[in-house]
Amino acid sequence: DKRCSSCISHSVLICILENIKLSVILYMYQDKHFRFFTLWEEEKYTDGSKWRFLEHKGPVFPPPYEPLPDRIRFYYDGEEFGSPPGTRWKEVRHDNKVTWLVSWTENIQGSIKYIMLNPSSRIKGEKDWQKYETARRLKKSVARIRAQYREDWRSKEMRIRQRAVALYFIDKLALRAGNEKDEGETADTVGCCSLRVEHIRLHPQMDGQDYVVELDFPGKDSIRYYNKVPVQKRVFKNLQLFLENKQGKDDLFDRLNVRPSYYKILSYNRANRAVAVLCIHQRAPPKTFEKSINLNSGLLAVINKHKPCVSVLGVETKKKAVQRISEQLMKLEVQATDREENKQIALGTSKLNYLDLRISVAWCKKWGVPIEKIYNKTQREKFAWAIDMTDEDFEF
DNA sequence: AAGTGGACTTGGGTTCATTCTG
DNA sequence: CAGAATGAACCCAAGTCCACTT
Structure with missing residues (x-):
């Protein structure tokens, strides 16, 4: 009864990989889109079933692979049948040393692509936790490291x-x-x-x-x-x-x-690189340029709209008009500076990747500040592990 | 020890969904 | 009510790092 949220469709297939602790369920639609659900044996689902959904992501286009191994069974409405037409799979794999669910070699650069779990999943949460623990351990030796490199x-x-x-x-x-x-x-x-x-x-x-x-x-x-x-x-x-x-x-x-x-x-490579650099460089400026144009044209529109009124109407109306124009102008200016400042600093990303929020959580708990005031929904979901484990005495 | 490629994070642009505004 | 503004969700290229070969 799960709906595929990318396709807005109930037409799903479920595939269970056998003999593995970490199982994956694929939801499929029209041989094109599929979504992945990871299940963990140890945990109980809220309806009392043995499994618990951890994660899903999608849609994804499957690469052209070999025929599906018959170890995989598909079910629909509780009924078992073979692999869906047009779907070709490379392998069934269980590897608890990696965190990806599916991988394939991309056919342009030859690099490997992965389907991985959402940042709010347990696996990612644990890794994230480890990362900050490493940082915490590093803190103990940072003074020594600094002294060392100055010596060096x-x-x-x-x-x-x-x-x-x-x-x-x-x-x-x-x-x-x-x-x-x-x-x-x-x-x-x-x-x-x-x-x-x-x-x-x-x-x-x-x-x-x-x-x-x-x-x-x-x-x-x-x-x-x-x-x-x-x-x-x-x-x-x-x-x-x-x-x-x-x-x-x-x-x-x-x-x-x-x-x-x-x-x-060879100069061939130089030329190649020059083009690559050029493309990247040329792509960025028009965006900011366009934004400033938009702001300017917005401002012009505001002024033009009010111009005729000002000359015809009485003093009071003029005053009001002027006031409204300057208010809108101020608003535009504030927007412009905001954009300008935001251009330089990616606040959200650093919040999500660099800051051990246990520090903030502890602070919140200590002073009774709701966490929602500081972290938005996405951030709270990603850092669920930290919010749960942190008490007010936590120190980095 | 060198070299390679696999695995994972980082960073932020793009799209989608919702709210705001004229 | 349509279009604009806004913020969240989605997405993926470009990085880092390290384990495995040779």
Whole structure:
């Protein structure tokens, strides 16, 4: 009796994978859409049945796979029958070391795609909890780590010095680590460890400050990172050292990891990359541009609408009109600044990914503040695990 | 130890649903 | 009542990281 919410249809098929602890039920519709329900043996469903629905996501288009293994049985209205026409499956799999339900190789990049559980599911919740516990353990040693890398700024080994400076950047500026990427295949973006000479400028003096480092590079999604930071003298001297005898395309931290000595890729790849970068760059500006246009045209519309009235009508009406215009203008201005500020900061995401909300929960419980005031429905669902387990004495 | 690819998170754009407004 | 505004849900590319080979 479950309705498929993507298809608005009751036509569903149920498939139960046998001999496994973690079972999956697929709801199917017209061979195209299917949804996944994960069941856990240990738990009881509210109607007294043995199983409990954990999760579902969809719709998804199944890849072209081999015929369905006969280990899978399909049921509809309690009646058993074979695999639905046109559906071809690769394998039945039980693997409690992974959290995905279904995976396949995508046919453009050849990368693997997954169907995974919703953030509000138990599996994701537990992982999330682990993540924050790791952060909590890290807190105990962070002072030691900081002392260590400051010490390492003076190391005899260049490798160690570079690591220490990179770590300092990551710690101080929260830069992304910066991994190896497929050159040519992907846009030319960098993180801390993959910074190149061309991304950094050193200013012994700048804006009345000493030892300023100017960072300017394309980060994730080719979003520009631009920052001027005063750093410790020792860091500055180290950076000068790292830059000696290097060209723009050379790695700043060349000794950092044992990177594969990749060749200078053909101009073909350069062109390819240039196009990729161009596309990404060109896509972003029109959006903000369009928004500002919308705001401006909205403002114009407001002014134009009131113009004729003002010239014809009496003083009182004029005053009122002026007042209303300025009110609307203010509203538009507030919207504009709001958008402008929100453009820079993705508040929701960081709330969902970085902040251990047990701190907030404990605070709420301690002072009798309702959690709803601070976290919206989605956030509360995602953090159900934390809300349940946290009492007012919790300390990070 | 190096290299590779699988697994998972991050980040935020797009779409959908609901409420607001003229 | 239609279109605009708003916020939640959905979705997926682009990252990170690490385990497994070789």
